[in-house]
Structures are given as structure tokens and as C-alpha cells.
Amino acid sequence: MAIEQQIPAKWLIISSYVLPVMVLVGAILLSIMPVHVGGYDKILPPFIYSVIYYWAVFRPKVFPASLAFGTGIVMDLLVGLTVGVNAFVLVSMRWIIVVQSRFLSGQQFLAQWLVYGIMTLLGQFSLWALYSLLSQAFIPLIPVVIGCVFSIALFPLFYGILHNVHRLIEIAHETP
Amino acid sequence: MNHHSRRNTPKTVSWMYEPIMQLAERLSSAFLIAVSLILMVVSQIHPNLLSETRSLAYDAIAPVMATAVKPIYAVSNWVDHVTGISNLVSMNARLAEENAKLYKWYEKALQLEAENRSLRELVNLNDMGRKSFVSARVIADPGGPFVHSVIVWAGTRNGVKEGQSVLTGKGLVGRISETGSKASRVILLTDLNSRVPVVIERSRQRAIVAGDNNDKPKLIYLPDGASVERGDRLVTSGHGGIYIPGIPVAIVDEVVPGNEIRVRPLADLQRLEYVQIVDFGMRMPLADEEKTDPVYSGNGTSPVKAQ
Numbered sequence: 001m002a003i004e005q006q007i008p009a010k011w012l013i014i015s016s017y018v019l020p021v022m023v024l025v026g027a028i029l030l031s032i033m034p035v036h037v038g039g040y041d042k043i044l045p046p047f048i049y050s051v052i053y054y055w056a057v058f059r060p061k062v063f064p065a066s067l068a069f070g071t072g073i074v075m076d077l078l079v080g081l082t083v084g085v086n087a088f089v090l091v092s093m094r095w096i097i098v099v100q101s102r103f104l105s106g107q108q109f110l111a112q113w114l115v116y117g118i119m120t121l122l123g124q125f126s127l128w129a130l131y132s133l134l135s136q137a138f139i140p141l142i143p144v145v146i147g148c149v150f151s152i153a154l155f156p157l158f159y160g161i162l163h164n165v166h167r168l169i170e171i172a173h174e175t176p
Numbered sequence: 177m178n179h180h181s182r183r184n185t186p187k188t189v190s191w192m193y194e195p196i197m198q199l200a201e202r203l204s205s206a207f208l209i210a211v212s213l214i215l216m217v218v219s220q221i222h223p224n225l226l227s228e229t230r231s232l233a234y235d236a237i238a239p240v241m242a243t244a245v246k247p248i249y250a251v252s253n254w255v256d257h258v259t260g261i262s263n264l265v266s267m268n269a270r271l272a273e274e275n276a277k278l279y280k281w282y283e284k285a286l287q288l289e290a291e292n293r294s295l296r297e298l299v300n301l302n303d304m305g306r307k308s309f310v311s312a313r314v315i316a317d318p319g320g321p322f323v324h325s326v327i328v329w330a331g332t333r334n335g336v337k338e339g340q341s342v343l344t345g346k347g348l349v350g351r352i353s354e355t356g357s358k359a360s361r362v363i364l365l366t367d368l369n370s371r372v373p374v375v376i377e378r379s380r381q382r383a384i385v386a387g388d389n390n391d392k393p394k395l396i397y398l399p400d401g402a403s404v405e406r407g408d409r410l411v412t413s414g415h416g417g418i419y420i421p422g423i424p425v426a427i428v429d430e431v432v433p434g435n436e437i438r439v440r441p442l443a444d445l446q447r448l449e450y451v452q453i454v455d456f457g458m459r460m461p462l463a464d465e466e467k468t469d470p471v472y473s474g475n476g477t478s479p480v481k482a483q
Contacts, residue, residue: 029240029241029244031318031320032237032241032316032317032318032327033241033244033245033248033316033317034245034248034314034315034316034317034326034448035248035252035317044317044318044320044321046320060201064204065201065204065205065208066204066208068208069208069211069212072212073215074233077226077229077230077233078233078234078237078316078318078327079318079320079322079323080230080318080323080325080353080354080361081322081323082216082219082220082223083215083216083219083226083229084211084212084213084214084215084216084217084218084219085212085216087208087211087212087215088209088212088213088216091205091208091209091212092205092209094205095201095202095205095209098201098205127322128321128322130216131322134216134220135368135369137368137388137389139321139322139368139389140321140388140389140390143320143321144321147320147321
């Protein structure tokens with residue numbers, strides 16, 4: 001018997017609303033966690049992109065543009081960036097992916113991974129260019145690239161977690 | 177006829193629903209992108225406009241992060257402990273040698289302290305304010321490649337104020353840039369917006385340690401023909417009124433003739449766990465001075481607000 005069949009329908013529905021929020025909060029916390037591993041603090045992979053990408057492709061209503069905007073503002077406030085920079089990048093990124101969601105949702109995992117990689121690079125380079133422009137200084141690019149590589153490498157892990165949450169949402173909303 | 181139209185109704189609704197939803201999606205995204213751009217321009221022109229909101233965000237995240245970092249610090253300390261065991265013999269020999277050297281310096285320091293005290297009394301030198309401090313735990317390291325800062329779990333309710341110096345046992349870490357009631361943000365020495373007036377201990381020449389988001393900040397505004405050597409120690413000069421004179425800051429790491437000089441902060445900025453926020457009772461520079469003086473001006477996000 002599958003585990004979801006043992007959970008009462010009420011809890012399934014509650015979980016389907018709570019879990020996506022928990023994953024989002026987890027990704028934000030991971031992005032600001034002080035990890036004392038040499039140099040990690042200075043690259044901080046953009047984990048939030050995995051969350052945005054997955055929901056934009058498979059269930060845009062779970063992560064609407066307003067939530068991407070709110071997440072961006074929270075990140076800007078916590079990180080100390082000019083308010084609006086992250087919000088701009090996250091909403092734009094989500095929009096591009098949603099427009100292509102019908103095509104992307106039918107693709108194999110490897111193709112998804114590749115597109116995610118391109119979107120991550122695009123997102124982080126936009127952030128880098130905007131912040132460099134606003135601060136009128138050349139921000140070192142290497143930590144940005146390393147952060148992207150980490151985020152791309154860890155995409156399968158986030159994809160797996162989000163895929164399970166997605167499955168739970170579908171079961172919860174199919175349950176009479 | 178009626179039957180036919182009734183059968184087609186759901187299809188018609190679906191056919192209409194999808195483009196409407198797509199249009200709504202596009203409009204909301206376009207609207208939010210426009211709002212983001214407006215916010216960006218506004219917060220660039222008035223960096224302090226949203227400082228209250230930032231403080232609220234720090235306060236909101238502080239209790240969560242303070243709990244979340246405990247296991248991370250525990251693992252990190254355990255890793256240090258395990259890796260430390262393998263180096264125990266060599267470390268012991270090094271420490272014994274270092275201890276012998278330090279003992280000589282201790283004797284010298286006592287002698288100099290007594291001499292310093294008597295000379296201060298002789299010239300009736302005004303002391304640089306009272307000193308009080310708060311120890312605080314680092315609970316978040318949110319900047320990544322863009323902003324070099326940390327959030328500490330101490331705020332206005334603990335007496336923390338903007339502009340106060342943040343130190344570890346080894347040297348200067350940075351300064352408080354924003355305060356909430358429970359948590360505050362510390363701009364690190366390496367951040368793009370950090371400028372620390374220093375003096376080279378050996379030659380007493382003044383300069384500025386300027387962060388540029390590299391692990392090793394630059395040493396700028398050094399007088400022509402100044403003598404700088406690799407290994408020179410830099411301490412705060414006290415100019416500008418943010419830091420008191422004599423706080424150890426960095427040592428010169430790279431000197432490229434005719435090119436830039438890079439320094440290495442004495443405090444280990446990558447492994448900050450606890451810091452000391454020190455109130456030296458210094459007067460903060462005026463807001464206008466801050467905006468125009470290259471020593472204090474920051475191009476970016478959150479310059480220190482004058483009190």
C-alpha cells in the first residue's frame with residue numbers, strides 16, 4: 001500500500017499547501033545559512049532557482065508571479081542588495097519558463113537539467129550585471145560562476161524533492 | 177440545436193479560459209517586473225528608505241536562524257576537532273615555540289604599558305571614550321558573491337547601534353550597518369562598500385583598506401613613495417571618527433610595484449561564529465560628510481546612517 005493511501009485525506013490536502021511553502025522557506029534559509037566550509041559563504045548557490053524552475057514548468061499556480069516577486073523582495077532585504085534586483089530577476093525568470101512550460105514539461109530529465117542550467121546562468125549573470133551597474137563597480141565573476149555550478153549540480157536533489165511534493169499535491173486534489 | 181450547444185459549452189469555456197489566464201499571467205508578470213524596476217530606482221536613490229523594512233526582516237528571521245545554525249556549528253566544530261587531532265603533535269611543537277616567543281613579548285608589553293600610562297598622565301591625554309561591548313552569535317551569512325556581510329543576533333535591545341565596530345580576538349571584522357531590535361547586519365571589511373582608514377604600523381603612513389568583494393581588500397590612497405612591504409601590519413588610524421586608533425585590521429599580502437596592494441584581514445572572515453560589537457563611544461560622521469567623502473561613501477546598498 002502506497003504511503004499516501006495511508007494518510008487521511010484532510011492531512012493530504014493540508015500537506016499539499018504546506019509542503020511547497022516549506023520547500024520555499026528551506027531554499028531561502030539554505031541561501032543565507034553560515035556554512036563554515038572554505039569559501040562556500042562567498043558563493044552561496046542560488047537554490048531558489050530550482051524551486052522557481054520546477055513550479056513554473058509543472059504547476060505555475062503553486063508559485064505565482066506574486067510569490068516570485070515576494071520571494072525576491074525578501075531575498076533583497078536579507079542579502080542587503082538594492083531592493084527590487086532579486087525580485088526583477090526571479091519574476092522575469094519565472095515568466096520566461098512559464099511561457100515555455102508546455103514544451104518543457106514534455107521533455108526528458110536531462111533536457112530539463114540543461115534548460116535549468118541555462119536559466120540559472122542567465123539569472124545569476126543578470127543579477128551580477130544589475131548589481132555591478134548599480135554599485136558602479138566590477139563584482140568578481142568567478143564566485144558567481146562557481147555558485148551556478150553548485151546550483152546546477154544539486155538540481156537533481158531539488159527536482160526529486162519537488163517531484164514528490166508535486167505528486168502529493170496531485171493525489172490530494174484527486175482524492176474525493 | 178440546444179443539445180448541440182450544451183454539449184460544446186465546456187469546450188468553449190476551456191477555449192476561452194486558457195488565453196484569458198495566459199493574458200492575466202503575462203500582465204501580472206509584466207506589472208511586477210515594472211514594480212521591481214521602480215523599486216530598484218527608488219531604493220538606489222534613497223538607500224535608507226527601506227532600512228526599517230530591512231530591520232524588520234532581520235528580526236523576523238533571527239529566531240529561526242539562531243535555531244537553524246546550532247546543528248551547523250556543532251558539525252563544523254566536530255570537523256575542526258577531528259581534523260585537529262591529526263595535527264596534534266606538530267601543533268604542540270609549534271605552540272610551544274610560539275609560547276616562548278610570546279612570553280618575551282608579554283614582558284615587553286607590560287613594560288610598554290607602564291611607560292604608556294605614565295606618558296599619558298604626563299601629557300594629560302584625553303582617552304578615546306569609554307568602551308563597552310556585546311558578544312553576539314553570527315546567525316546568517318546572506319551575501320554570497322554580491323554582498324559581504326553577516327547577520328548577528330544582537331540588536332538595539334542589546335545596545336547595538338549603527339556604526340559600531342565589530343571585532344574578533346584577532347582583529348577588525350567590520351562595522352554595524354543596520355540594526356533591528358533583535359538582529360543587526362555587519363558589513364565586512366571585504367565588502368564593496370567598506371572603507372577603513374588605517375595606518376601602517378611600521379612606517380606610520382596613512383591609507384585606506386578598501387573592500388571590493390575579494391577575500392583580500394585593496395590598500396588605496398597611499399602617499400607617493402610610501403614604503404610598504406609584504407607582512408606590514410595595518411591598524412585603524414582613527415581618522416573619520418568611526419574606529420578608534422590602534423585596532424588591528426590586516427597585514428599586507430601582495431605588493432606589486434606600480435600596481436595594487438592587497439591585504440589579508442587578520443580576523444578569519446570565513447569562519448565567523450561569535451563576534452564582539454564594541455561601543456567605543458565614538459561620534460559618527462555627519463550624513464553629508466558620509467555622502468561626499470570617499471572614505472565613507474559607499475556606492476551600494478546601505479551606507480551607515482548618521483546618528
